[in-house]
Amino acid sequence: MDERLGRRAFLGAAGGGAALLAGCTGSRAPRSADPTAAATPAWWRAQSHGPGQHALKPLPYATDALVLPEAKLRGISAQTVAWHHDRHQAGYVKALNGIELDVEQLSTIAPDSADETFGDLKRRETFNASGVVLHEIYWDRLTPGGAPRSADMNVVGKLAADFGSFERWREEFVGTAGTPSNGWAILALTPHDRRLHNYACSMHELGGVWGAAPLLALDVWEHAYYHDYGPDRAAYIESWFRLVNWPAVEAAFLAAARSL
Ligand SMILES: [Fe+2]
Secondary structure, eight states: OOTTSOHHHHHHHHTSHHHHHHHHHTSOOOOOSSTTTTTSOHHHHHHOOOTTOOOOOOOSSOTTTTBOSSSSSOBOOHHHHHIIIIIIIHHHHHHHHHHHHHHHHOSOOOOBTTBOHHHHHHHHHHHHHHHHHHHHHHHHTBOTTOBOOOTTOHHHHHHHHHHSSHHHHHHHHHHHHHSTTOSEEEEEEETTTTEEEEEEESSTTSSOOTTOEEEEEEEOSGGGTHHHHTTOHHHHHHHHHHTBBHHHHHHHHHHHHHTO
């Protein structure tokens, strides 16, 4: 690539993703009315976008939909959901977009000990990108009132097989989330050993395992529960479990398992 060209200019000069793919495979992109149609899969055309164009994914329910009627297990308040989604998650999206544009517009990339600008941008990019991904999973695996698991779910059977029992998995997951230094507890299917694992992330990007597919993500940053539960993180975790959408976890597990 001509180093004087920015990334976007390069994509434009090269004819977009199709030409980029053709360059990867050593073949020339076929001519057609839509030059990307023959060379790129449908999911790429539908979901891929340029730098700085991430959007805040809307909540799949109203902000007051995660309130539970019980006095002790009272779910997640509308105020917490609104702050969490509209302020915190939106902040990660905005920051990620800004960082991507900043990186794109750097005239030179020459990291050294005297100039941490580029290194700092890349560190903050991974932090905010991971924050966006994890928060989307967090909301998507919850549903108003919760949706129960059933014994015939593949993910339930795999949890029992990998942890000894569902209850043992739950105990380990709760312990992971309850450890004060952890910011997330994440159930993931890891292709390396084809097993389910509970991983602990301190920051969004610290603690992930490459290739592992996150199926369930429990946010235990204080912004997720302090307004509703104060320091009683355990009560929040128990309440959160009541809201889990197990059919959605099953769907995520099946999708991940098919890719193994
Ligand atoms: Fe959060």
